[in-house]
Structures are given as structure tokens and as C-alpha cells.
Amino acid sequence: MEKKVKVIILLLVVLVLAGLATHMFLTPSTVETVGSKNVTDMIGRNVEMPASVSNVVATSPPMTTVLYMIVPDKLKAVNFQWTDEEMEYVPSQYQNLPVVGGWYGTQDGSYEEFIASEPDVVIESIDEGGDGDASTVKERQEKFGTIPVIAVKDTTNVEKIGESITFMGEVVGAQDKAQQLNDFNKRYLDIVHDKSSKLSDSDKVKVYYAQGDDGLQTNPSHSTHGQLIDLVGGVNVADSAAQGNTTSGVQVSMEQVISWNPDKIITNDPEFYAKVYSDSNWGKIDAVKNHEVYLSPQSPFKWFDRPVGANMIIGVPWTAKVLYPDDYRDINMMDATKEFYSNFYHFDLSDDQAKDILLGSGLKEENL
Template sequence: MDKKSKIIIGILIILVISLIAVNVFLTPSSVKSNENHTITDMANRSLTVPESVSKVVSTSPPITTILYMIAPDKLGGMNFQWTSDELKYVPSQYQNYPNIGGWYGTQTGNYEQFLATEPEIIFDSVDESGEVSDVEDRQKKFGSIPDVAVYDDTNITTMNSPIEFVGKVVGEESKAKELNEFNEKNINKVESVAKNIPDSERKKVYYAESTDGLSTDPSGSVHGQLIDLCGGKNVADIGNSNSSSSVQVSIEQVIKWNPDIIITTDSEFYNGVYNNSKWSNIKAVKNHQVYLSPSSPYKWFDRPVGANMIMGVPWTAKVIYPDKFKDINLKDETHEFYKEFYHIDLSDDQVTELLKNSGLNETNM
């Protein structure tokens, strides 16, 4: 082989090596995607988690709801099954999440189902007590997959922290920030008005639960917190406000309270209340002031208590005090929230229908 040929071959070898090097630097490598880092979760536990995350699940509906809002393409499963009505507000690409249960009120979690989704991270919930024994037990069964504890905040005004934390762990800080900013905007607007409503002018509100409407949550309960936040007076001044369970009441007690407004999350109660003689003499019923919380794909008002209630803040304000909150355009708020956080771009007619079905007149939207 002559000298010229050797030089050409040498140049070709250098070019091939250069191309390989460029490809290595420009293409995400398996080494990069598998890099880990250490975090401190919201129960103050140190855990090693992947730097880049593509699949996560949660043991608790409130955290799953946050994940759906900020990272739907990374969510590997739901804790429940959406109904056919709820699926109308879910884009087709997100309608087939497997139902893997969870460990919360129903305790329907199945370790095999969780592991079958092949998650890189599992999010678990801890309450204000900080008790982590259940989380530690589940961590043992999840093996090497980190079970990251998130504070399951039930207060709509302090929910920013878990949203921000989850967003950081899954690499969606920007979307989490958008969600928090939407929440803060409406909370600030509502609180600035509600604090100036004299006690004598506060409307009396009853939260009707169950099909007969005779379960409720007392004033101060997290389940009725949107009433308090928006300046309403929860008439149910009974029971333990720290309890997560509703309180049974009689129709005679509701008649005695005689609320100006009734809010419910139960469609069966809502659809029958105006034709029910037992309720006919109550002020809210006589004045056609009964409202059904929108519930697709999640309830706006309650159960679960979580980020799904963010859209419930402006809705509840308009329900109780439409005149005091004229500067809230509920149609615009609904369209923005569904587009940005439920990932579906509703038409004007769809937004109007959603709000009308809740009992609102179009002039109060």
C-alpha cells in the first residue's frame, strides 16, 4: 500500500471516529437517562430517584390528580375508574390509564398492579402528623422503586408546596408553577372581597351530601372549606370540624337553618330537590338557589380534597356572591383551566353547558 493510500485511509478512520463522537454527544445516552440523584421527600426521608423520569404512579387520588394536571404523559395509572360522563372531558390519549387502586379511604391498592406499570417513582401520601410507617412498609414491597412521600395538603390556600415538590421531582417545574399561579390568582381575588363582607351580610350556605341531602360537613371542615374561603356562612355549626367524616342531620334541622344557598356534589339529590315537598319551603329551594358542583373529570368542590378544588374557588364565589364577584369571568377561567390542566380545549358551548348544568344562570357566569 502506497503512502497516498495510507493517508486516505487514515483520514477516513478519523472521520468515522468523529461521526461516532458527535452522535454520542448529541444523542441522549442510556447512561444519562439512568443517572440518579438524592432528594429529601416531604416526610424528610432521603431517597435516590432517577434524574430523568418518564413513568410515575401514586397511591393517593389527590397526588394522582396533580400528576394528571402537570404530567399526564408520565402518569402510569389511576386510583379509580373514570365514569362515562367524566371521560367526555378527558382526551382520548388519556382515557385508558389502568385502574391500580391505592391506599387511602378504600385501601384497594394491589402491589402487583402497581409494579406492572413499571414506574420509576411511586408517590405516596403523608398527612400533617408526619407518620411514615405505612410508607416504609410499602417501600419494602415496592423494592428498589423509590416510594416518595408527599404531604397530602387538604387546605386549598396552602397547596402550593406539594404541587411544587411533585413538579420538581417529575421535571415539570414550569407546569407546576402555572398551576400554583392560577390558584393564587383566584384565592387572592376571593379573599380580598370576602374579608370585607360584614357578618350580617354573609349568605347562609348548606352543603348537601348523599342522595337525600341529609349528610353534611360542619363549618371549619376541609370538605366545606370553599364556603368559608368565599365568605359564606356554613349553617352546619355542629359536629367535629376536624373529622373527615360527614355528619347526619334531619330535614327539620335544615329547615330550621333555612339556608340561602345549597351546594351539593350529588347529582341525584340535585335532580330531585325541586320536586321534593320536604325541601320546598327552604329559602334556597324556593329561590332556585341550589347548585351542583361540576364533576368532570374531577369534582370542583370536594371529595377528593385536593388540586381539583382549584377550579372550585371561582365557581363557589360566583355561586354565593355573583354580584360581588362580577370581575371573575367564569367562562374564561373554566376554558383556561381545562385547556392548561385538563388538557382539553373546550368550545364556548361546552363551557356554557358545563356551567349551566351546575345551576348557574348565564348572566352570572
């Protein structure tokens, strides 16, 4: 009898072990996939990547900016060096990240330096579809070898950026932070969409976007660089100079700007801003006469553009306050600035620091 019981127990053990073996080899969670997962990137490529990402780099500033906002401790390199002024609002642990260039306006990326930063994945920016994008991603993947390259849709349109932020959050394991950034963006987009839709043509202000240290380069409507003017309902005076060009800047003359006579001027160039009020030619323009010239805050990323990307999210309420301060009195720019810097630039501003940033941009204290 005892022998019979032992045989039965042995048979049961064999059956259990056989069941385990069958489970291991026939279910999707095989030993071969432990530590990795498959993702479909934003051009439809199936990419095998680590199940958990610890190190990440991106090939262009807009993507790097998003990564810095949602997962700074995993970002292992940047595309360009912060200036001393920009560094003022960068926490010390991120100030010495390697500069590896990238493939955007400068086309100065170094594959060797990217690889030396030991990324688990590389984020590659792509436009809205096209064979050129697919071929570029293929080339990147070949150059990066076994390091997975994840293609992410262009993040240069502040109204469409949410999908890419969400996807990047999923890739790097920062879903909650990505959602927080999207929620902040949606809050102010909703306000601006509502108010701008109610503007009559006679209420709209004429705006000139001055680029370069002489202020004579600009972008017309529907360009990525001037999109915040369009968004909040301003009239971009440079439309007549577009000549079908909405993607890159155009050169204009002083005479043209004087003839346009904008109500307000926005610039990203501190040199231009520093001298515009003392220049007799610019002094002929109403915006200058009325002290309505505004400098986009610069640090650690510019709020208006350059790069065009998630850094412009805080530029939405700022541009609204610049163009239509009376309509946006319900927006507290002090609170918005401190919230954005704390949550996404990982830097807690004092009241004085926030006020210095805003007053330094040309906003009047009563409009903060």
C-alpha cells in the same frame, strides 16, 4: 533531542490521564451516580431516584389528580375508573389508564398492579407529620422494593397546596407546569381573600352542603370537604352539628335543615340535585324556593371536593360566583373554565361546552 521530546510528550499524556482519573473518582459526580439523583422528600427522607422520570403513579386520588394536571403523559395508572360522564372531558390517550386502586378511603390498592405499571417512582400522600406517616411510607417502600417511594405532604387544603405542587413538579420534571397551576390558584385565592375579608356578618350568606342522594349528610366548617364555603366567606349552617367532628361527614335530619333554612345549597350529588326542586320537604327551604341550589361540576374531576385536592382550584372562583355573584362580577367564569381545562385537563372546551358545564351547575347566565 527527538527522543527527549517523545519522553516529554509521553509524560504529559500520563499526567492528563491521571488527572482525569482523579476527577472521576474524587468529585461528587461519580460514575455510580450517573442516571440517578438524591432527593429529600417531604418527611425528610433521603431517597435515591432516577435523574429523569418517565413513568409515575400515586397511591391516592389527590396526588394522582396533580400528576394528571402537570404531567399526564408520565402518569401510568389511576386510583379509580372515570365514569362515562367524566370521560367526556378526558382526551382519548388517557382514557384507558389502568385502575390500580390505592390507600385512602377504600384501602384497595394492589402492590402487584402498581408494580406492573412499571413506575420509576411512586408518590405517597402523607398528612402533616407524625410517626404514623413515617411508618406508612416505610411499609410502602418495603412493599415496592427498589422502586423509590416519595412522600409528599397532604394536598387536600387548597390554600396550602402550592408547596406540594411545586415539589411534585420538581420530582417529575414538570416545574413550569407546576408553577402555572400555582399561579392560577394564587390569582383567584388573592381575589377571594380580599373580598371575603371585607364581608360584614350581615352580608354573609347561609350555606348548606348537601351530600348523598337524599342530601342529609354534610360537613361542618373547617372540614376539608366544606373548605370552599369557609374560604369565600359563607356561613356553614351545619356548624351546630359538628360536635367536634371536622374531618368526616355528619348525618342530619330534614327537620334540622329546615330549621337552619339556608340561603344557598351546594351539592356534589347529581341524583339529589335532579329531585330537590320537586321534593315538598326541601321546598320549605328558602334556597329551594329561590332557586339557589348548585351542583358542583363533575367532569373529569369534581370542582368542590371528592377528591379534595387540586381539582378544587377551579372550584374557588365557582364557589365565589355561587355565593356572591354581585361581588365577583369581575371574574369571567367562561374564561376561567376554558383556561383551566385547556392548561390542566388538556382539553380545549368550546364556548358551548364551557357554558353547558356552568349552566348545568346552576349558575345563572348573567353571572357567568
